[in-house]
Amino acid sequence: MTDEVGPPAPPATAAAPSALADGEWHRLHPATPLLRGGIALIAIAGLLVANLRDRVIEFVIQQDEADPIDLLIERGWLIPGLLIVLGVILLAVLGFYLSWRFHEFRVTDEVVEVRSGIVFRTFRKARLDRIQGINIVRPFIARIFGAARLQISVAGNDAEVKLDYLSSSAADQLRRDVLSLASGVQREERVADARARTTGVIGQRIDELLAPELDPREAAAESVVRLPLPRLIGSMLLRDSTIILILLLVVGIPVMFATDTWYLLLGVIPSLIGLAGFIVNRFSRSLRYSIAATPNGVRIGYGLLSTSNETLPPGRIHAIHVSQPILWRLPGWWQIQITRAGSNAGQSGGSTSNPTVLPVGDRQDVARVLGLLLPGHADEQIALIVDDGLLGTGADDEAFTSAPRRARWLRPLSWRRTGFALWSDLFLMRKGRIWRSVTVVPLARMQSVALAQGPIYRALRLAEIYTHIVSGPIYARLGAIDAEVARRLFLDVVAGAEREGRDDRTHRWNRRVDQSDGGTATARVVEVEGPPSVGEVER
Amino acid sequence: MPPRLEPSDAEWRRVSPKQIGVELLGSVISIVVTLAVAIVAFNLGAGWVALVAAAIAASSLVMAAFVPRRVRAYGYQLREDDLLFRRGLLFQRFVAVPYGRMQLVDVNRGPLARLMGLSDLKLVTAAATTGVSIPGLTEDAATELRDHLVELAESRRVGL
Known part of the structure; x- marks a missing residue:
């Protein structure tokens, strides 16, 4: 069995870049069955056998003095015994081999397809221009074997084409190929860099383990954000959930013992474990965090032992939410979350589609990350989002239109900050005085808009705007704006959504546009329109 | 009271007036059912179940009074x-x-x-x-x- 685990000799390592994406069917890494649970199975079986051996032997032959091997030889059962063991091993190997043999994938110019299963066959096909993100996950065990999991997500719940496992280098290469195919670059245009990295198997393993998470050839630039460990730890400590946990441990438990109500612990312990697990999970997801721009989108990597590295092509972000937990106000930290169509909201601890793209960062980091997430926007625009959006207090000269003064009945603290800005391709919502946040919705991704008014709002001549986006962690609505302003905003937003949707070219983000209908989406120049075409705001 | 919101000046296409009948019939059925529940519960001596059911029936009745206007608002x-x-x-x-x-x-x-x-x-x-x-x-x-x-x-x- 160990032979299977050994060096993967897929044709990918040394061959031309498109070797795996040539439209033919290919198989996965030979160690796949082992990595997908075979190792655990063998370990458990071994454990069981080791523990139960004596009992079984005792049970079968009703005597317990001799060593089983001696017994076998003594009684002439050696040959049958060995044959049985051999048979079991052969069966297992055959099963693994068949499951590997029947698991194939292919990448053509239009689709990526996977077929698998011996008895129940499954086919999965994803159109390349519908790709929402490509993720390379390397669980620790797989990393030791030099294998990686490639996940290609498309819009929808649990809509992923998974290739687990590929050899590490093949995964990188396949990602590059899939991305460049998806981007619309023609096959001939693709650069062929057949690199020879043959320092032997061991050397290659070590290279891969030590290599930076972002393959230098893949990432155009360094990570734009550095996340020092002290800041990460500080950000974890300054969380409401962490403070609750610490309070429980430091105050709650001594109190329980002092008042002799320690049995309450039984109720508390499960939630403590859950909370601690949540915190540890969030922590480990932020270790070695990096974010960088590549020609095919933003690449976000994280993880220390098990790593994950996801590429988000341009135009796949449906909403961006920059927010600040209250305790982060002192150090001036922010976090950024995004919504996208491939999100799997229900997946717990899953490695894919982490909605947090910036776990913690100061305002410069926020500006840099926003710059990556909103390509084609000038630095001044990003600066407007940060200065007026995140830090703005509702002064007249800001780029946001604030709620009227009478909104203070509904938003006593935050009415000045409750505001919006409508640019030619973005709708920005600013909210909160204590829990400050800015939500950015690209108009091209917005599905529909609603304008609502209840009786209290009507009495105050206010209205509420909802933007409908695909489901995810972000809920994009803005309340308490002037009714007349909201009415015009409603019409402007839907007109903008229609216009931007029509002009959107991001499903083939690098395709050259020869026709006269404008440049590519990334190259499009967008101008800041101050407060949009909405009338005077009554204060 | 300030005027209602009216985002568009163009003429709204309204739904069929028969929809009023559909919604009224729905309300009537639910009122009858909840009233029946209230009566049965009262006779079985479950006093406050009857009260809750009667309250629901009464509020449905009030809601039903607004059905014509609500349908015309679509x-x-x-x-x-x-x-x-x-x-x-x-x-x-x-x-x-x-x-x-x-x-x-x-x-x-x-x-x-x-x-x-x-x-x-x-x-x-x-x-x-x-x-x-x-x-x-x-x-x-x-x-x-x-x-x-x-x-x-x-x-x-x-x-x-």
Whole structure:
């Protein structure tokens, strides 16, 4: 069995870049069955056998003095015994081999397809221009074997084409190929860099383990954000959930013992474990965090032992939410979350589609990350989002239109900050005085808009705007704006959504546009329109 | 009281007045059922179950009084680039869906609506929150509108 685990000799390592994406069917890494649970199975079986051996032997032959091997030889059962063991091993190997043999994938110019299963066959096909993100996950065990999991997500719940496992280098290469195919670059245009990295198997393993998470050839630039460990730890400590946990441990438990109500612990312990697990999970997801721009989108990597590295092509972000937990106000930290169509909201601890793209960062980091997430926007625009959006207090000269003064009945603290800005391709919502946040919705991704008014709002001549986006962690609505302003905003937003949707070219983000209908989406120049075409705001 | 919101000056297409009958019939049925529950519970001596059921019946009765106005508040407009939908009296809500964002168009017929020859038309986009459902269209109007919208959505389809 160990032979299977050994060096993967897929044709990918040394061959031309498109070797795996040539439209033919290919198989996965030979160690796949082992990595997908075979190792655990063998370990458990071994454990069981080791523990139960004596009992079984005792049970079968009703005597317990001799060593089983001696017994076998003594009684002439050696040959049958060995044959049985051999048979079991052969069966297992055959099963693994068949499951590997029947698991194939292919990448053509239009689709990526996977077929698998011996008895129940499954086919999965994803159109390349519908790709929402490509993720390379390397669980620790797989990393030791030099294998990686490639996940290609498309819009929808649990809509992923998974290739687990590929050899590490093949995964990188396949990602590059899939991305460049998806981007619309023609096959001939693709650069062929057949690199020879043959320092032997061991050397290659070590290279891969030590290599930076972002393959230098893949990432155009360094990570734009550095996340020092002290800041990460500080950000974890300054969380409401962490403070609750610490309070429980430091105050709650001594109190329980002092008042002799320690049995309450039984109720508390499960939630403590859950909370601690949540915190540890969030922590480990932020270790070695990096974010960088590549020609095919933003690449976000994280993880220390098990790593994950996801590429988000341009135009796949449906909403961006920059927010600040209250305790982060002192150090001036922010976090950024995004919504996208491939999100799997229900997946717990899953490695894919982490909605947090910036776990913690100061305002410069926020500006840099926003710059990556909103390509084609000038630095001044990003600066407007940060200065007026995140830090703005509702002064007249800001780029946001604030709620009227009478909104203070509904938003006593935050009415000045409750505001919006409508640019030619973005709708920005600013909210909160204590829990400050800015939500950015690209108009091209917005599905529909609603304008609502209840009786209290009507009495105050206010209205509420909802933007409908695909489901995810972000809920994009803005309340308490002037009714007349909201009415015009409603019409402007839907007109903008229609216009931007029509002009959107991001499903083939690098395709050259020869026709006269404008440049590519990334190259499009967008101008800041101050407060949009909405009338005077009554204060 | 300040005026109601009115985002568009154009004429709203209203739903069939027969929809009033459908909704009233629905309210009557639910009132009868809850009243029956109240009476049975009262006779069995479950005093406050009866009270709760009677309260629900009474509030349904009050709601039923507003049904005609509420039905008349439904409306839609087929604008150049989007469909505009409105509903609600006390809680007004307008939704605008660009044609290219429609993923599918559903026509539903409930049992009561079918009696009256009416259909509901539901628009589905990639966002679960869109929630546009136009009730009280005659069957012909619903099919015609569906085909028209599907055609518009086809010709203006945009990526996700």
